[in-house]
Amino acid sequence: MLAVLFISLLSVVSPVRDTLLVPATVTALKETVSPDKIASPVSIIRNTGLQRSSTYRPLMLSGMVPGLYIPEYGASLTSTIYLRGLGSRMENPVMGLYLDGFPVLDKNTFDFDWSGIRSATMLRGPQGTLYGRNSMGGVLSLQSLSPSDRPESSVYLEYGSSSSLRTGIVSAIGNSVISASYRHSNGFFLNGFKGEYCDPYDGLSAHWKWERPLNEKIHLSNSLWTSLSKEGGFAYGQLKDGVLHPVSYNDEGSYKRFSLMNGVNARWFSEAIVADASASIQLLSDNMRMDQDYTSDSVFTLQQRQMSCAGTMEFRLKRADSRAAWQPQTGVFALYKLNHMFAPVTFKQDGIQRLILDNANSHIPSEIGYLSIADSEFPVDSDFLIGGWNIALFHESVFTSGRWQFTGGLRLDCEGGRMDYDCLASLNYRFVPTMGSDKRFSVPYKGFAVHNAVELLPKLSVLYRTSKSVSLYTTISKGYRAGGFNTQIFSDILQNMTMNGLMKDLGVYLDRPIVSVSADDTEYAPESAWNFEAGSRIRRDDFRAELSAYYIAVRNQQLTVFPPGMSTGRMMTNAGLSRSLGAEAELEWTPGDFRTRAAWSWCDARFMRYNDGNNDYGGCRIPYVPQYTLHLSAGHSLKLGRCVLETDAFLHGEGPFWWNETNTVYEPFRLRLDSRIALVFDKVEIYIRGENLTDTPGRSFYFKSIGNEFFARIKPRTLFAGTSIKF
Amino acid sequence: MKIKHLFAAALALIIAGCGKPEAETPIIPEESDYIGTVTVIYQGAPFDNENIKVNFTPSDDAKTGSLTLHQIRFVPQMPVTIDVTIPDITLQSTTDKVVLSCERTIPLAMGGEYPRYTVTDLHGEIVGNELSFSLNFGDYPTSFKGVK
Numbered sequence: 096m097l098a099v100l101f102i103s104l105l106s107v108v109s110p111v112r113d114t115l116l117v118p119a120t121v122t123a124l125k126e127t128v129s130p131d132k133i134a135s136p137v138s139i140i141r142n143t144g145l146q147r148s149s150t151y152r153p154l155m156l157s158g159m160v161p162g163l164y165i166p167e168y169g170a171s172l173t174s175t176i177y178l179r180g181l182g183s184r185m186e187n188p189v190m191g192l193y194l195d196g197f198p199v200l201d202k203n204t205f206d207f208d209w210s211g212i213r214s215a216t217m218l219r220g221p222q223g224t225l226y227g228r229n230s231m232g233g234v235l236s237l238q239s240l241s242p243s244d245r246p247e248s249s250v251y252l253e254y255g256s257s258s259s260l261r262t263g264i265v266s267a268i269g270n271s272v273i274s275a276s277y278r279h280s281n282g283f284f285l286n287g288f289k290g291e292y293c294d295p296y297d298g299l300s301a302h303w304k305w306e307r308p309l310n311e312k313i314h315l316s317n318s319l320w321t322s323l324s325k326e327g328g329f330a331y332g333q334l335k336d337g338v339l340h341p342v343s344y345n346d347e348g349s350y351k352r353f354s355l356m357n358g359v360n361a362r363w364f365s366e367a368i369v370a371d372a373s374a375s376i377q378l379l380s381d382n383m384r385m386d387q388d389y390t391s392d393s394v395f396t397l398q399q400r401q402m403s404c405a406g407t408m409e410f411r412l413k414r415a416d417s418r419a420a421w422q423p424q425t426g427v428f429a430l431y432k433l434n435h436m437f438a439p440v441t442f443k444q445d446g447i448q449r450l451i452l453d454n455a456n457s458h459i460p461s462e463i464g465y466l467s468i469a470d471s472e473f474p475v476d477s478d479f480l481i482g483g484w485n486i487a488l489f490h491e492s493v494f495t496s497g498r499w500q501f502t503g504g505l506r507l508d509c510e511g512g513r514m515d516y517d518c519l520a521s522l523n524y525r526f527v528p529t530m531g532s533d534k535r536f537s538v539p540y541k542g543f544a545v546h547n548a549v550e551l552l553p554k555l556s557v558l559y560r561t562s563k564s565v566s567l568y569t570t571i572s573k574g575y576r577a578g579g580f581n582t583q584i585f586s587d588i589l590q591n592m593t594m595n596g597l598m599k600d601l602g603v604y605l606d607r608p609i610v611s612v613s614a615d616d617t618e619y620a621p622e623s624a625w626n627f628e629a630g631s632r633i634r635r636d637d638f639r640a641e642l643s644a645y646y647i648a649v650r651n652q653q654l655t656v657f658p659p660g661m662s663t664g665r666m667m668t669n670a671g672l673s674r675s676l677g678a679e680a681e682l683e684w685t686p687g688d689f690r691t692r693a694a695w696s697w698c699d700a701r702f703m704r705y706n707d708g709n710n711d712y713g714g715c716r717i718p719y720v721p722q723y724t725l726h727l728s729a730g731h732s733l734k735l736g737r738c739v740l741e742t743d744a745f746l747h748g749e750g751p752f753w754w755n756e757t758n759t760v761y762e763p764f765r766l767r768l769d770s771r772i773a774l775v776f777d778k779v780e781i782y783i784r785g786e787n788l789t790d791t792p793g794r795s796f797y798f799k800s801i802g803n804e805f806f807a808r809i810k811p812r813t814l815f816a817g818t819s820i821k822f
Numbered sequence: 823m824k825i826k827h828l829f830a831a832a833l834a835l836i837i838a839g840c841g842k843p844e845a846e847t848p849i850i851p852e853e854s855d856y857i858g859t860v861t862v863i864y865q866g867a868p869f870d871n872e873n874i875k876v877n878f879t880p881s882d883d884a885k886t887g888s889l890t891l892h893q894i895r896f897v898p899q900m901p902v903t904i905d906v907t908i909p910d911i912t913l914q915s916t917t918d919k920v921v922l923s924c925e926r927t928i929p930l931a932m933g934g935e936y937p938r939y940t941v942t943d944l945h946g947e948i949v950g951n952e953l954s955f956s957l958n959f960g961d962y963p964t965s966f967k968g969v970k
Contacts, residue, residue, distance in 0.1 A: 458901060464932060529934035601932045602905030604893050 123196045123238040124216060125225045127413050127422040128493055131634055134502055134556035134568035136161070136643045138217040138681060138694070142240070145215065147730060147743050147771060149784055149815075151208050151261075151276070153192065153215075153235060158726040158747050160217040160235075161679035162696035163190075166719075168796035168807035170328030170350035171298075172383060174205035175796075178232035179219070179645065180675030180700025180720050181624065183653055185667055187577045191222065191230035194237050195304065195318035197358035197375040198226070200405045200432055204354040204379055207322045208300045210251075211240045211265040211274030219679065220645060221574025221626045223552035224504035227428060227487050231574025231624045239304050239318065240265065240272045247821045255815030257281045257292070275301040283810050284330035287343040288391040298324030314362040321355040331389045331796075334804040339794075346386035346396045346443075353380045369415050377405040377432075389805055393443035395450070397586075405432035422493040427486075434481045440586035442473040450801065455594055458605045466597075467525045469533055475520045475593075477585045483512035485577070491554065500558040502570075510621070511547040514580040516540070516614060520589040526601050536600060538593045540585075546618040550575045569629040576653060581617040584666040588612060612666070619667045622653045639683040647675040654705060671705035673717060688733065690743075694726040705756070712756045719796075721749040723764060738776045745769040754797035760804075765793045767809070778821045786813045848915035849948075851880040851887060856953040858968020864897050871895055876966055878953060880913060887913050887922065889955070896939070896962055906931045908941050908957070922946040922955055929959075 124130065130137045138160045140150070150156060154165035154174065164177040176182050181189040192199040199205065219233040226234050240246045248266040253259075263276030277299050282292025300322040308314045329348040333340045358375035380402050388394035411426035442450060447468050456465045491504030518540040523533040556570035598605060630643030651669040677698035684691045700717040716722075725748035733740040750764035768789045773782035787810060796807035856878065860871040871894050880887040888911060893903035907930040914921040924944040928935045939959040946955025946966075956965040 460901060462938075463902070463904070526932045526934070529932040529936050531934060534933065602892075603932060604903045606901050606903075 123193055123236040124218070125196075125411065125424070125426075127417070127424050127491070128500075130216065131632065132493075132500060132558060132566075133218065134500070134558045134570045135222070135572075135628065136219040136630055136641055136679060136681070138219070138641075140215045142213050144692070145212060147741065147773075148728065148745055148769070149771065149786075150215075151210065152206060153237075154206055156215060156217070156235070158724045158749060159694055160219070161681055161694045161726075162219065162677065162698060162724055163217065163233075163235075164721050164724055164749060166795040166807075167810070168330070170294075170326055170348075170383065171206040171324060171352060172203040172350055172381065174202055175719070176202075176205070176232070177720050179647055179677055180673070180698045180717055181232040181647070181649065182720070183655065183667070184719070185583070185655060186579050186653065187229050189229065189232035189576055191226050191228075191234040192237070193226075193234060194320055194356065195239055195316075195358060196236070196360065196373065197318065197356065198407060198430075199356065200377055200407070200430065201354075201379050201403060203352070203381060203401070204322075204356075204377075207320075207354070208261075208276050208278055208298060209237065209239075209274075209302070210263040210276040210300070211246070211272055211302060211304075213238045213240045213244060219643075220570065220628050221552075221554075221572045221624055221647075223508075223550075223572065223574035224489055224491055224506045224554040225424075225426075227489070227506060227508055227552070228485060228510065228550075228575060228577045228621075231576055231622070231626075239274070239302055240267075241304060242267055242270050242272055242306050244272075246272060249819055249821045251817060251819035253815050253817030255817075256813035257283055259813070259815065261815075261817070270307045271303060271305045273301075273303050275299070282327060283813070284342050284808070286330075287341045288345050292327070293342050293344075293348055294327045294330050296324070296326040298322060298326070312364050314364070316360045316362075317357065318360075319355070319357045321353075323353050325349070325351045329385055329389065331798075331805040331807050333390065334806055339806055339808075342389075343391050344386040344389045345391045345393060347384045348386055349382075349384045351382045354378065365415060367415055369413050371409070371411045371413075373410075374408045375406065377403075377407075379403045387440070388446070388800055388803070390803065392445040394446035394801065395440060395442045397440050398438065400437045401434055402436075403432060403434035405430060420495045422495075423490065424492070425490045427488050429487070430483075430485045432483045434479070434483075436479040436481065436582060437477070438479070438582060438585070439474055439476045440590075442475070442590075444471055447473050451590070451594065455598070459603065463603075464527050464529060466601075467527050468522055469525065470523050473520070473522045475586045475589045476518060477582065477589070478517040479580075479582050479585075480515040481512065481580060481582070482514075483510070483577075483579070485510040489552075498560045500560075502554065502556040502558070504554040506550075506552040508550040508552060508575070509548075510550075510577055511545065512579065513543060513545045514582070514617075515543045516582075516585060518585055518589050520593045522593065522597075524597055534600075536593070536597050538589060538596050540589060540592060540614070542614055544580060544614055544618055546578050546580070546620070548578055548621050550621060550623065564635045565631065565633050567629075567631045570626070571628075572626050573623060574626065575621045575623040578619050578621045578653075579667075581619065581666040581668075584612065584617055585614070588614065617666065619653055620651050620669045622649060622651050622669065624649045637685045639681075641681045642679070644678045645675070649673045649675070652705070654707070670707065671712075672703040673701060673705070674703055675700040675717075688731055690728075690730045690732075692726070692728045694724070696724045698722060702756075707756065710757065715756055715758045716753045718753050718755055718758075720752075722751050724749050725766075732775075735774075738774050741771070741773040741775055741782075743771045745771075750793075752794075754794075755799075760797060762794055765791050767791045767793070780819045781816075782818070783814070783816045785815070786810065788812055846917045848917055849920055851878075851884050851913055851915060851920045851948070853877070853879045854948075854953075854970050856966075856968035856970055858953070858966055860891060860894055860964060860966045862896055862959070863963040869895075869898055874966070874968070876953060876968055878948065884915065885913055887911050889922075891966070896959060896964075904931050906936070906939070906959075908944065911944060918949065920948040922948070924957075 216236045222230040253261040259280040265274040280296045282294040286293035303319040306316040355378045360373040363370040383399045407430040413424040487508045489506035494501045521537040554572040558568040628645040633640040652671040654670045679696040682693040705712040727746040730743035752762040754760040771784035790812040793809040875892040877890040890907040944957040951970040954967040
């Protein structure tokens with residue numbers, strides 16, 4: 096399918112017309128001022144830095160951006176992002192991801208392979224005024240190579256541990272830049288039960304960027320990103336008696352995904368105004384299968400199949416004279432997303448016995464009888480059609496007076512959604528001894544839920560330039576994370592409805608009936624954060640430094656709780672208040688043939704109020720958030736005749752972690768070393784590299800399932816060799 | 823011909839109207855719910871289930887009927903309540919009441935017959951809005967008195 100797409104793309108590419116190429120003017124950031132003048136911490140990692148560090152996925156930016164932590168676990172859809180103590184495993188992200196200026200709406204597509212990237216820019220702290228929803232921790236903007244960058248065409252090939260293969264091509268053709276990549280891996284974690292690796296990966300990604308000025312006043316660009324992947328995953332080992340056991344589960348764990356995003360931008364220049372009109376369409380089709388108990392027993396499985404389509408539109412006006420003292424920007428934004436999700440949970444024989452029958456029969460005196468289910472599987476089918484919309488109006492003005500720069504902005508964000516659910520649970524049951532044969536019992540559950548919210552997102556900042564290269568800034572801003580619906584709790588609702596209905600059908604009434612939330616309770620509201628920040632920035636020829644400190648107060652925090660009566664389910668609710676206190680630093684120094692970079696963060700993130708229905712966690716640290724992140728890199732380029740020997744080392748550190756809400760499961764700070772040695776010729780580069788050379792046995796994720804504790808490990812030591820050829 | 827038939831019908835009506843007054847007819851049993859107290863004699867002491875709903879349903883020919891006791895508990899220690907249906911009750915209607923009786927029957931509960939609590943010696947009556955009966959649920963003497 097992708098091949099067909101590629102051929103069709105190539106066929107529409109214009110022939111080389113260099114005279115039409117103009118320097119790329121469409122920046123990925125919306126700010127009216129350059130990144131050096133933004134009153135928020137900004138991290139920029141350019142193409143060469145990404146290549147030398149072999150960074151080709153967003154999650155590989157973990158730690159390279161101070162405070163950013165995106166652990167690798169599960170599968171590509173579990174792109175859990177933690178930033179400044181913000182973040183959660185489920186639903187909406189705390190960081191906005193922009194590809195060539197277009198927002199990526201679905202977190203399930205945040206983990207992808209890229210090639211042909213010009214830069215990765217991270218704005219930290221709430222960027223709600225210009226970027227709106229889901230940017231309360233910051234915005235990561237990836238900008239691809241433009242035809243005007245005149246990139247040399249290149250192919251690359253890399254092979255390494257676990258038969259890992261990565262290959263790709265970047266090519267500029269006329270007004271287009273096309274890139275494609277393929278990655279394969281046999282996997283790194285053995286599933287002891289099946290005797291095979293549980294996390295193999297095969298993925299194909301492609302990108303097409305086209306830019307062309309129609310005339311002196313109108314510039315058009317198009318950016319298409321697509322990926323297709325098939326992988327295993329969920330390499331979770333059980334922690335039993337203090338020992339972390341290897342992965343061992345019996346049911347399928349897999350994830351298949353197709354995603355496509357195409358964005359079109361038209362920029363109109365006049366003497367007074369620059370207008371940007373952009374629109375994107377985003378498609379996602381994925382299918383996840385998971386052994387939800389992660390054991391070798393047949394307890395229960397989950398499938399989540401989605402087909403979603405979304406569209407965004409934005410129109411922005413700003414002043415053409417970028418040197419004027421007043422730089423206003425006004426815009427409107429709208430999005431609509433429709434998602435059809437099929438998410439059945441299937442209870443298998445062990446699950447029917449342990450989770451359903453044992454629970455039900457524990458309430459029934461044995462002298463009366465007992466409940467029996469003869470089915471080998473008890474499916475709880477959930478079908479959702481979820482529509483969501485957002486409309487926003489925003490304005491931001493930047494005033495410059497001498498050494499001072501003042502920024503004020505306000506955004507009105509209105510959002511809403513509707514979820515239609517159609518669920519069914521069916522089983523054949525028998526009450527022994529009174530019933531002579533099985534009886535079919537079904538619970539249909541249909542309906543809809545809606546939610547609406549309005550958010551005002553102000554921003555005020557002051558930046559003062561003490562000299563040409565040094566500036567100080569302070570910012571107060573608000574961001575928010577969108578609300579939504581808890582689809583994952585429906586299997587529990589249905590499970591409880593089935594048990595209550597079955598008991599009623601039998602004419603048996605428990606003194607303590609199984610209570611459950613209903614679909615009406617599955618809506619959760621937006622989470623908002625106020626950020627107070629102060630920082631300083633130094634920009635000199637070969638030296639860049641940034642230091643900032645922040646305090647973030649989070650309201651209506653979206654947290655995972657255990658609703659009353661739930662045996663296996665969790666749901667997102669606005670249960671808490673939290674605060675994050677932290678500091679971040681970033682240094683970059685490139686004297687001569689040397690290059691060094693350091694990124695460091697400290698974050699103390701705690702619940703101020705959080706009661707999950709069972710416990711009060713007020714004062715505890717927010718789990719999964721590393722207290723420190725550290726990235727140190729040093730490199731040197733040595734000329735050896737016709738080639739250059741490049742040597743780079745990267746030290747990654749993160750932790751300590753508190754893995755649970757009670758802060759009783761702890762992991763200390765850990766360090767990993769990556770390294771790369773390359774021989775760079777004029778057109779050819781040959782390299783070897785290694786990841787986690789220290790073979791640090793860290794953990795990337797912790798959770799509990801039906802009372803069992805599980806950890807995901809970080810990848811072990813891996814070695815690769817590769818080459819790239821320019822042509 | 824039509825006139826002839828009309829005349830015959832009118833004559834029949836006149837004859838009927840001039841006959842003796844008809845005797846009072848027995849009550850026709852109707853399905854009803856009664857709310858009252860079920861008392862179970864447990865270890866020699868009465869154990870009351872208050873506000874219990876009992877449904878009385880006669881058969882189509884009104885010769886038999888059934889009683890369903892909703893959410894009843896036989897002993898205080900029972901952690902659940904159950905619905906119990908007593909079938910095959912003989913009904914005998916008089917002009918002022920419906921008499922219920924049954925020597926022995928197996929009640930229905932939890933989806934089928936429940937011989938553990940076989941019903942014996944059921945006697946009861948429906949008088950006006952009131953239902954009362956007594957029986958043995960297995961070894962437990964039980965009685966009910968309730969109103970519509």
